[in-house]
Amino acid sequence: MIHIQDVTHTFSIGKKGKEKRVPVLKNVSIDINKGEIVSIVGKSGSGKSTLLHVLAGFMKPESGSIKVLNQETAKLSESEHAEFRLNNFGFIFQNFQLMPGLTAFENIELPLKLKGVPKSERRVNVEALIQKVGLSAVADHYPNELSGGQQQRVSIARALVSNPPIILADEPTGSLDSETENEILILIQSLNKSLGITFVIITHDDEVANIAHRKYRLHDGALVNGGALHVV
Amino acid sequence: MSFKDQLDFIRQHLKKNKLRVFMTVLAATMGCAFLIVLASVGFGLHKTLTDEMLDTQLINEVQIYGKEDQSPVTADDQQKMREMENVNAVVSRSYLEGVTSITMDDRTGYGDVQLTNLEEEEKANLALSEGTMPTKPNEIVIGYHFAQNLLTEAEMNAQSDEEVSTGFTTSMIGKEISIELTPLNEENNEPKTWDFVVTGVAKAPSKDWMTDQRVLIDESYRTEFQLFTQPDVPVEESYISVYVYADGLQSVKGITESLKAEGYHVYSVTEEMETMDLFFTVLKAGLLFVGTIAVLISSIGIFNTMTMAVTERTREIGVMKAIGANPKLIQRLFLMESIWIGVIGTAIAVALSYAISYLANWLIPLIVMNIMEEDGMEDMGITISSIPWQLVVIASVISIGVAMVSGWRPARKATKIDVIQALRQEL
Numbered sequence: 001m002i003h004i005q006d007v008t009h010t011f012s013i014g015k016k017g018k019e020k021r022v023p024v025l026k027n028v029s030i031d032i033n034k035g036e037i038v039s040i041v042g043k044s045g046s047g048k049s050t051l052l053h054v055l056a057g058f059m060k061p062e063s064g065s066i067k068v069l070n071q072e073t074a075k076l077s078e079s080e081h082a083e084f085r086l087n088n089f090g091f092i093f094q095n096f097q098l099m100p101g102l103t104a105f106e107n108i109e110l111p112l113k114l115k116g117v118p119k120s121e122r123r124v125n126v127e128a129l130i131q132k133v134g135l136s137a138v139a140d141h142y143p144n145e146l147s148g149g150q151q152q153r154v155s156i157a158r159a160l161v162s163n164p165p166i167i168l169a170d171e172p173t174g175s176l177d178s179e180t181e182n183e184i185l186i187l188i189q190s191l192n193k194s195l196g197i198t199f200v201i202i203t204h205d206d207e208v209a210n211i212a213h214r215k216y217r218l219h220d221g222a223l224v225n226g227g228a229l230h231v232v
Numbered sequence: 233m234s235f236k237d238q239l240d241f242i243r244q245h246l247k248k249n250k251l252r253v254f255m256t257v258l259a260a261t262m263g264c265a266f267l268i269v270l271a272s273v274g275f276g277l278h279k280t281l282t283d284e285m286l287d288t289q290l291i292n293e294v295q296i297y298g299k300e301d302q303s304p305v306t307a308d309d310q311q312k313m314r315e316m317e318n319v320n321a322v323v324s325r326s327y328l329e330g331v332t333s334i335t336m337d338d339r340t341g342y343g344d345v346q347l348t349n350l351e352e353e354e355k356a357n358l359a360l361s362e363g364t365m366p367t368k369p370n371e372i373v374i375g376y377h378f379a380q381n382l383l384t385e386a387e388m389n390a391q392s393d394e395e396v397s398t399g400f401t402t403s404m405i406g407k408e409i410s411i412e413l414t415p416l417n418e419e420n421n422e423p424k425t426w427d428f429v430v431t432g433v434a435k436a437p438s439k440d441w442m443t444d445q446r447v448l449i450d451e452s453y454r455t456e457f458q459l460f461t462q463p464d465v466p467v468e469e470s471y472i473s474v475y476v477y478a479d480g481l482q483s484v485k486g487i488t489e490s491l492k493a494e495g496y497h498v499y500s501v502t503e504e505m506e507t508m509d510l511f512f513t514v515l516k517a518g519l520l521f522v523g524t525i526a527v528l529i530s531s532i533g534i535f536n537t538m539t540m541a542v543t544e545r546t547r548e549i550g551v552m553k554a555i556g557a558n559p560k561l562i563q564r565l566f567l568m569e570s571i572w573i574g575v576i577g578t579a580i581a582v583a584l585s586y587a588i589s590y591l592a593n594w595l596i597p598l599i600v601m602n603i604m605e606e607d608g609m610e611d612m613g614i615t616i617s618s619i620p621w622q623l624v625v626i627a628s629v630i631s632i633g634v635a636m637v638s639g640w641r642p643a644r645k646a647t648k649i650d651v652i653q654a655l656r657q658e659l
Contacts, residue, residue: 053651053652056554058554058651058652059652078559079558079559079560082553082556082557082558082559083556083558084556085554085555085556086555086556086557087556089556091554091555093655097547097550097551097554097655098551099548099551100548101244101245101248101548102244110552110555111555111556113233113234113237113241114233114552114555114556114557114561115233115556116233116234116237118234158555
């Protein structure tokens, strides 16, 4: 489903003219199958977030190939990539990244609005999802009126609402306490099981990484283990 | 994203910064209203002068005041003119010289005695307020105010600066008037009198301040009068004014051009209007240019508002791009926001301008009247400010266009926002 082949990327840092080139991804190759939960772990600066950004199309890799659903995404234009993301990816961010001016309901329906789904259809989909993630009581609350766990549930619902085959999660429990973290991880596992959605989770936390079927470890931009099957 | 959702999205954002948006709309309104009101003065003056010209002159009249080769305009020439396309009538008029008095019973007066072809005058729209057109040579038509000049001796003596006699006030139809002529040569100055019967009275002139004291006599008397008053001047050399009447204003230009091409010296209202239109077109363009500068100044406000909106919403734009919003959609949303400001500002400005224009047309003549201590200015139909729909369209296009241009750069900036940098921004 996702085929990352020899992806290499380098950042230029420092003053103009005196830039220093720092390699952040070194020939990274990963294969992810449909319906899997895959975690990519590593310390800060190991390149795991860069890998997610390259996979999501937020930046283009210096070299290498990224194939998602048989589509070479590294070659897509910005507009094509936006459309590809809208149809195939859902995102869960560490700090939720909700729109402060929109209610929980409106935040969840945003991807459907972008897709041009009619209002009546949107309402049915969002209401069903709100119930599934347990947010019925706070659907008309604004993000600043929600707890961290509730905000992350909104974020998960937003990622799920357009039925994407893949969800990319960047430190999904990084801002949550351990109890809420467990709730969110259980929710991810149940969604994976019930809907067959592929999850790619970026984390520095081994406990979070352990819910994955396979685990990749990055160190200084290079893979240090080959994603051996992990018994959940 | 559907258009309605895009509008909802914009509305939500505008609601967030009500005061800032209000101030920006206010700036756009002031700029556009200034443009409209300033240009409306040019349109108003143009309208006043055009109306004045059309009211005081016969708009379908083409005056012929000679030929390029100095030869007189003959009856044959006039006949050819009558045969031209879109010509209703050709009238030749001459002023009767040597009139010493006009009398009716015990009343004496004065008048503007003209010899003319009354049939052609009728075709040229000589309208009567009373009576009928003459059918016999000794029958005449008089101007609307002619009877006011017919005074008895007692009335003439009683007249003073404060009190003006109203003259003969009952109907003139059927009355006989006598015109006394005196030859212009010094040797023989024995006067002679001709009698005429009034059959028609012309309609009142279009303006209150205009007076019509004509006495229209059939041109068949031309030779007789000429031989009496100026026997030494051949009849064909006497001065005759020829007027060609078109079937409408739209034909005047064509007839004028044709007559010019045939070697006539002509004058028509279109000639004067063309010169005036050119002057006012330049004036209006100048005023629009000055007004546009005000709109450009107000556009700085829109630019600032939109730039701040983009800066403030960097993280939101980043999130939208991350979840799949097309950069073109982001650009469109911000452009629509600046257009919205432009449209609302323009709509308010148009309404405000009409109010200012109405007020100016009412108030300024009053003020001028008070300063000059004169009455009746309001009746003169002076338009200080006029806002035709064309001005509204021009001002709207400029104003909304400028709003679009000033919102374009911030909108482009929004599409260039880096998703990764935006997502790293603190909440």
